Amino acid sequence: MIAELGHFAIVLALAVAIVQGTLPLVGAQRGIESLTAIARPAAIMQFLLLALAFIALTLAFTGSDFSVLNVWQNSHTQKPLLYKISGVWGNHEGSLLLWVMILAAFGFGVATMGNNLPPSLRTRVIAIQGLIGVGFLLLLVFLSNPFERVFPVPAQGNGLNPLLQDPGLAFHPPFLYLGYVGFSIAFSFAVAALIEGKVDAAWARWVRPWTLAAWVALTIGIAMGSWWAYYELGWGGWWFWDPVENASFMPWLLGTALLHSAIVVEKRDALKTWTVLLAILTFSFSLLGTFIVRSGVLNSVHSFATDPGRGVYILAFLVVAIGGSLALYAWRAPALKSGGVFAPISREGSLVLNNLLLIAATATVFIGTMYPLFLDAMTGEKVTVGPPFFNATFVPLMVPLLAVMAIGPMMPWKRADLAGTLARMKVAAAVTVAVALLTLYLSGFDPILAVLGMVLGTWLVAGAAIDIGERTRLFRIPWRDALRRGRNLPRSAWGGAIAHAGMGVAILGITGSLSWEIERLQIMRPGDRVGIAGYELEFGGVAPVAGPNYDAVRGTFRVYRDDELVEVMTPETRRFTQPSMVTTEAAIRPRNFGDLYAVVGESNGDGGFATRIYHKPMINWLWIGSIMMALGGLVSLTDRRLRIGAPRRRTAETKPALRPQQQTT
Amino acid sequence: MRPKRRRLYFVLAGMAALGLAVALTLFAFEDNLVFFSSPTDVHTKNIGPDRKFRLGGLVEEESVGKSNDGLTTTFRVTDLSNTVPVAYTGILPDLFREGQGVVAEGRLGADGVFIAESVLAKHDENYLPPEVAEALKKSGQWKGATP
Numbered sequence: 001m002i003a004e005l006g007h008f009a010i011v012l013a014l015a016v017a018i019v020q021g022t023l024p025l026v027g028a029q030r031g032i033e034s035l036t037a038i039a040r041p042a043a044i045m046q047f048l049l050l051a052l053a054f055i056a057l058t059l060a061f062t063g064s065d066f067s068v069l070n071v072w073q074n075s076h077t078q079k080p081l082l083y084k085i086s087g088v089w090g091n092h093e094g095s096l097l098l099w100v101m102i103l104a105a106f107g108f109g110v111a112t113m114g115n116n117l118p119p120s121l122r123t124r125v126i127a128i129q130g131l132i133g134v135g136f137l138l139l140l141v142f143l144s145n146p147f148e149r150v151f152p153v154p155a156q157g158n159g160l161n162p163l164l165q166d167p168g169l170a171f172h173p174p175f176l177y178l179g180y181v182g183f184s185i186a187f188s189f190a191v192a193a194l195i196e197g198k199v200d201a202a203w204a205r206w207v208r209p210w211t212l213a214a215w216v217a218l219t220i221g222i223a224m225g226s227w228w229a230y231y232e233l234g235w236g237g238w239w240f241w242d243p244v245e246n247a248s249f250m251p252w253l254l255g256t257a258l259l260h261s262a263i264v265v266e267k268r269d270a271l272k273t274w275t276v277l278l279a280i281l282t283f284s285f286s287l288l289g290t291f292i293v294r295s296g297v298l299n300s301v302h303s304f305a306t307d308p309g310r311g312v313y314i315l316a317f318l319v320v321a322i323g324g325s326l327a328l329y330a331w332r333a334p335a336l337k338s339g340g341v342f343a344p345i346s347r348e349g350s351l352v353l354n355n356l357l358l359i360a361a362t363a364t365v366f367i368g369t370m371y372p373l374f375l376d377a378m379t380g381e382k383v384t385v386g387p388p389f390f391n392a393t394f395v396p397l398m399v400p401l402l403a404v405m406a407i408g409p410m411m412p413w414k415r416a417d418l419a420g421t422l423a424r425m426k427v428a429a430a431v432t433v434a435v436a437l438l439t440l441y442l443s444g445f446d447p448i449l450a451v452l453g454m455v456l457g458t459w460l461v462a463g464a465a466i467d468i469g470e471r472t473r474l475f476r477i478p479w480r481d482a483l484r485r486g487r488n489l490p491r492s493a494w495g496g497a498i499a500h501a502g503m504g505v506a507i508l509g510i511t512g513s514l515s516w517e518i519e520r521l522q523i524m525r526p527g528d529r530v531g532i533a534g535y536e537l538e539f540g541g542v543a544p545v546a547g548p549n550y551d552a553v554r555g556t557f558r559v560y561r562d563d564e565l566v567e568v569m570t571p572e573t574r575r576f577t578q579p580s581m582v583t584t585e586a587a588i589r590p591r592n593f594g595d596l597y598a599v600v601g602e603s604n605g606d607g608g609f610a611t612r613i614y615h616k617p618m619i620n621w622l623w624i625g626s627i628m629m630a631l632g633g634l635v636s637l638t639d640r641r642l643r644i645g646a647p648r649r650r651t652a653e654t655k656p657a658l659r660p661q662q663q664t665t
Numbered sequence: 666m667r668p669k670r671r672r673l674y675f676v677l678a679g680m681a682a683l684g685l686a687v688a689l690t691l692f693a694f695e696d697n698l699v700f701f702s703s704p705t706d707v708h709t710k711n712i713g714p715d716r717k718f719r720l721g722g723l724v725e726e727e728s729v730g731k732s733n734d735g736l737t738t739t740f741r742v743t744d745l746s747n748t749v750p751v752a753y754t755g756i757l758p759d760l761f762r763e764g765q766g767v768v769a770e771g772r773l774g775a776d777g778v779f780i781a782e783s784v785l786a787k788h789d790e791n792y793l794p795p796e797v798a799e800a801l802k803k804s805g806q807w808k809g810a811t812p
Contacts, residue, residue, distance in 0.1 A: 234756075344674050356679055360686035367690050382701035384719060384770075392693035397686065521755055523735040573759070582759035601756035604735045610756050 003068050006056030007147035010097070013049040013104070014137040016042055020107075020130030028123045029195075036119070039126040040111040046133060047108035050101040054088075057097060057146055061088050067153040070094060070146045076159035076578050078549040086170035087160045093146035095173060099290065100136045102174075102181040103129065106210070110185065117206060124192035125185070132184055135317045143310045159578035162550070168228040175221030176248055180286040182214020183255055187283035190276045191325055194332040199272040204265035207279065209637055211262060215255045216633035222248055223626035234584035236517075236597050236614050238622070241390045246369040247289035250362050254282040257358040260351045268348055268413060270341070273333045274355070280329060284322040285362075291318060343415040350408035357401040364393035402456045402507065406463025409496055410470065424470060428462035443516065453511025460504025464497040495636025502628025505621050512618025513594070523608040529560075533615035535596065536560040537569070542600065542609060550574040555600030555609065557587065567591070571600045595619050699770065704747040712773050720749060720779055721768040729763055742767060742779070753781040 020042035027035025057070070061084050066072040074091045075084055089095040107129040114122045140146070163169075189207045193199045225245070230238040239245065258278040264271045291314045342348040368385040375381050406428065411421050435458040439451050469475070471493060472485040520530050526541035540556035552572040559567035569587035576583070587598045594617035601610035701719045702712065712718060720742055728741035728748075737754045740763075751769055761767065761784060769781035 234759075341671065344671070344678075352675060353678070356682040360682040363683070363686050364690055371694075382719075384699040384701065386697065386699055386770075389693045389697035392697060393686070393689040396689055521736060584759055599756065604731065606735075608735060610736060612756050 002056045002059050002063075003065065003147045003149065006053040006060070007145065009049045009053040009056065010137065010141055010145075010147075013046050013053065013100075014134065014141050016046045016049060017130050017133040017137050020046060021127055021134050022131075024123045024127040024130075025195075028120050028127070036123040039123045039130075042130065043104070043107040043111035043126045046130070047101075047104040050097070050104045053147075054097055054101045057094060058085060058088050060147075061085065064157065066155070066157050067149055067151070068146075069148040069150040072150055072154050072157050074160055075157040076549070077156065078578070079160060079165070080548055082167065082170055083160055083165045086164070089173050089177075090160050090164050093140070093144045095177070096136065096140050096144050097146050098174065099177055099181060100133060100140060102177050103133055103136065103184055106181060106185050107133070110188075118202075121189075121192055121196060121203075124195055125188045128188035128191045129184065132188070132321070135321060139310070139313055139317070143313055156578075159549075159576075161579065162574070162576040162581045162583050163232065165549075165576075166228060166232055168224055168232070172221055172224040172228060175217050175224060177221075177290075179214050179216075179218025179221050179255075180248075180251060180290055182210060182217060183251060183258075183279075183283040183286050185210040186214070186258060186279040187325070190279035191328060193276060193336075194328050197332060197335045199265065199276060199336050201266050201269055204262045204275070207275075208259070208262045208266060211255060211259055211279075211282075212633050212637050215252070215259055216630050216637070218248070218252050218255060219626060219630045219633065222252060223623065223630070226626075227623060230619070231586055231588055232583070234586055234599050235612070236586070236616055238619075241368070241385075241387045243369050243372075244293050246365050247293050250365055250369075251282055251286040251289055253358050253362045253365070254278060254285055257355045257362075258282050260354050264348050264351050268342065270348060271352070272336050276333065276336070277329060278355070280322075280325045284325070287318060287321060342413070345411070345418050346416045347408065347411045347413045349416075350404055350411055353404055354401065354408065357397055361394055361397040361401070364397065365390065368393070399452070399456065402460060402503070405500060405503070406459050409467050409500065410463075425463065425466060428459060428466050431462045432459045447515050450511055450515035453507055453515070457504045457506075457508035457511060460507065461501045464501035464504065467500075468494070468497050491639035492636045495632045495634070495639070497632070498635055499629045499632025502625045502630075502632055504625070505628060506625025509618045509621030509623070509625055512621065513616045516617045518615040520611075520613045522611060523604055524611045525608045530611075530613060532596070532613055533591075533594070533617075534561065535566075535591065535615075536563075537596075537598065537613055539609070539611065542603075545572065547574060549578065550576045552585075553600070555598075555611070557598050557613075559589070559591075559596065567596075569596065569598050571598050573600065590620055591615075593617055701768075703744045704742055704749045705744055707749050707773065707779075708747045714773055714775055717770065717772055717782075719768055719770045720751065720781075721766070722749075724761070724763050724765055724767050726763050739778075742769065749779050750777065751779045751781050753784050755784075757784055 019038060023035045024039035024042070026032070027038070057068075059065075060068045060071050061075055062081065064071065064075060064077045064084070066075075070091060070093050071087075074094070075087045079087070087094075089098045107126055110117075110122065110125055110129065114125075117125075186207050189203065189210075193203055222245075225248070226238045229240070230236060258275065261271050261275045261278055265275045368389050372383050372385055375383055407421055407425060410424060432455055436451055436455050439454045443450060445451070468486070468489075471489055472482045474482045474486075476482075477485075518532055520532050522530060524530065524539040526539055529536050529538045531537075536559070538558045538560065540558055542553050542555045545552045545554045552574045554570050554572045557569040557571075558565055559569060567589050569589055571587040572585040574583045574585060575581075584599055589596045594615055597614040597616055599612045601612065603609050699717055699719055701721060702710070704720070704722050706712075707720065722742040722744045725741040725743040725748055728739075730739050731737070732739060732752075734754075737752055738757055739750065739752045741748045741750050743749075751771075753769065753771075768785045769779065770783045770785070771779055771781040774780050
């Protein structure tokens with residue numbers, strides 16, 4: 001019954017989406033009020049229907065209703081409740097439902113919160129959002145129905161892949177989707193602006209918070225996936241340049257570029273057509289990412305054909321969505337008037353450089369990801385493009401980007417004096433040189449990339465600190481005044497500085513963990529000791545442990561420092577029965593500016609066990625840096641300007657009322 | 666500065682960035698493409714010891730052994746027509762088992778033993794890496810259903 005309700009809801013949602021995507025567009029074009037008025041209730045209705053469907057599927061999962069094919073394939077009665085719920089989006093059909101629901105939620109957001117948008121723009125944005133929804137709902141209803149029944153009803157389900165039964169991964173997909181789908185709003189705004197033929201500061205002011213929110217979610221999603229890989233896969237890697245990872249990384253890179261170019265549109269009324277193109281591209285890459293991951297095309301071109309209907313539909317949808325929006329862009333973009341003029345050396349100029357480098361970096365990732373597919377389809381030859389390729393292409397492009405990133409925010413708009421800006425960075429340069437010398441002193445020229453990474457990371461953090469210091473005039477005026485100035489700084493300035501510093505901290509973490517990692521691989525018997533990074537680990541043997549839906553072998557390591565017990569680490573090997581699979585649970589303890597990381601492997605049949613112990617210096621900085629980036633985005637989101645949104649038509653009335661308040665807070 | 670001049674600068678900068686990306690990509694492709702080979706490919710094509718590649722197939726039954734240090738595992742990868750001996754030092758993935766599909770990345774030693782730097786087998790039991798399925802089909806030994 002519940003499943004039928006859900007099924008009914010998605011079919012209704014499709015019907016509503018078709019109405020939402022067509023009639024308001026016609027209405028906005030012809031100026032027919034009765035048609036444009038449909039947009040908002042339709043968007044609200046669509047969200048409610050999809051939320052209902054999502055709840056129905058979740059109930060089917062938590063209630064282990066194995067008469068639903070999807071539940072039978074992906075769930076099991078013995079699974080903990082959390083993983084019954086995360087199982088909803090741990091499969092193709094369910095994740096697609098989550099996708100459209102988030103999409104509808106964003107449409108709902110525009111419909112309910114977009115009161116101060118120009119009505120025709122709002123109507124068009126909601127309609128475009130509806131059209132994207134139609135594309136996904138067709139796939140959901142006709143080719144990937146999550147509510148399909150199975151008969152006779154099986155007694156027990158197949159279970160969820162144990163690798164996915166992990167708290168870190170349970171919330172990884174929803175965040176990723178929030179990010180992917182969040183960019184749909186930027187896309188809808190871009191397409192609506194093209195139809196209207198008008199892009200202005202108010203438009204950018206509306207696009208920015210949505211893009212920023214999506215970017216924050218995507219940042220968190222990618223970081224969560226990375227963190228999961230770090231502790232779950234058992235060899236401490238956190239990024240593999242795997243096609244699936246790249247699929248989420250490309251929209252992130254483009255979204256970052258979009259965030260920055262939207263600033264230029266908002267502040268200086270320049271780079272308009274470029275920003276519109278970026279908004280289209282960002283969401284196109286989100287679509288591409290979702291589809292290549294979900295269709296399994298990345299594992300092999302041939303698995304794409306396992307369900308020809310789905311594959312062909314996906315391809316057609318991509319062509320229509322991406323090709324259509326780009327064609328509209330080619331047709332209408334020349335109509336957008338370009339605005340503010342600026343010199344190459346200026347804040348705008350540095351943001352253009354940021355955009356160019358991010359685009360070039362995205363292009364290299366794109367080629368590295370798609371080339372194997374292309375070659376397989378053309379010649380049948382199978383190749384892998386691995387980390388060395390990306391290290392040789394992506395990393396060199398990031399170096400100038402990071403170098404400019406520190407000074408960009410300090411440049412004035414329109415025209416800057418490079419020498420003057422650099423002069424203000426004296427302290428940052430001094431700190432950076434000091435760190436470089438310290439790195440050389442501690443580890444020499446080997447690896448030379450370590451020095452480069454430390455320099456860039458420090459440069460960024462110091463640059464962000466100086467940026468805030470300059471704005472608050474710290475140390476030049478009494479600190480009480482500086483503090484007050486700091487409180488009055490726009491939140492977006494704080495957000496930008498925090499995010500930039502976070503990037504620097506993450507770079508330091510990446511550099512440290514890659515350059516000075518220590519690995520110890522050996523056979524250990526109970527009582528054996530191994531030394532690593534100033535610690536001694538004593539192996540205490542293994543013991544069986546029972547989990548809720550698995551049996552585990554738990555090893556024990558006692559960690560000594562100067563013969564004093566400081567820690568006990570217990571890595572596990574878990575053997576799941578449904579589906580039958582073994583996973584490794586590494587034991588990780590933060591110690592000595594990094595992590596101690598221990599894994600116990602198989603027995604050698606003679607009382608010894610293969611063990612692997614790492615010391616990963618500064619790895620925590622990567623996670624702290626990622627959190628700072630997301631936090632920076634959130635702080636920026638609370639900026640008064642963005643909260644208020646686009647300036648109202650009746651600016652004269654509202655502005656004076658807000659001024660005094662702004663000064664007191 | 667006049668808008669036209671300005672636009673020229675930006676176009677030039679854009680071309681430079683794009684050119685840099687293309688140059689880096691071509692340069693990196695030269696060395697960093699890793700090809701996939703089945704045991705039959707290894708026997709028919711002459712792959713030098715300096716070329717890194719991926720070897721895929723099934724772990725031959727009763728071929729897995731440990732060397733004296735206890736950490737190096739030796740096994741044979743087969744596509745049921747030909748086999749290649751492999752040596753790997755380290756902890757094998759949880760799902761590494763005889764009769765299961767495996768993909769190993771490394772180089773072919775002069776003695777014909779494939780020295781693996783990494784072994785990938787992190788899927789569920791029924792999963793066969795698509796490249797391996799393809800290789801089995803090519804060698805005419807495919808018995809399972811089409812994936």
